[in-house]
Amino acid sequence: MVNRRYRKGYRFEHRVKRYLEKLGYKVFRLAGSKPIDLIAIGWEGGDIYYIECKTTRYTKRTGNKLMEIIGERPGTPVVAYRDEYNKIKFYDPRNNKEIKIPHAKSLDKFDVKI
Numbered sequence: 122m123v124n125r126r127y128r129k130g131y132r133f134e135h136r137v138k139r140y141l142e143k144l145g146y147k148v149f150r151l152a153g154s155k156p157i158d159l160i161a162i163g164w165e166g167g168d169i170y171y172i173e174c175k176t177t178r179y180t181k182r183t184g185n186k187l188m189e190i191i192g193e194r195p196g197t198p199v200v201a202y203r204d205e206y207n208k209i210k211f212y213d214p215r216n217n218k219e220i221k222i223p224h225a226k227s228l229d230k231f232d233v234k235i
Contacts (some may be wrong), residue, residue: 126176
């Protein structure tokens with residue numbers, strides 16, 4: 122039997138992944154209990170988001186751990202969480218503010234090897 126919390130987190134990760142793919146990002150899911158759950162790459166401007174998905178609200182400790190792992194790599198660390206209305210919210214721990222992830226041009230028409 123699969124753990125209920127694991128299933129809840131897994132479903133939320135896939136929900137965030139589908140949302141970002143609809144915005145035009147190429148999204149990779151990193152399986153396992155790692156601080157980084159998803160990596161989203163946008164074609165225009167080379168946007169890179171390192172995403173930790175939380176089914177509960179954002180905590181400062183989560184953001185600090187994510188920033189520590191990412192270090193000075195290019196890209197933005199983001200904590201994705203659900204608000205009280207079950208909407209996906211994104212929080213940037215580097216700047217301590219909620220962010221909106223913009224649309225990106227789709228990578229599907231390009232032959233990108235990563």
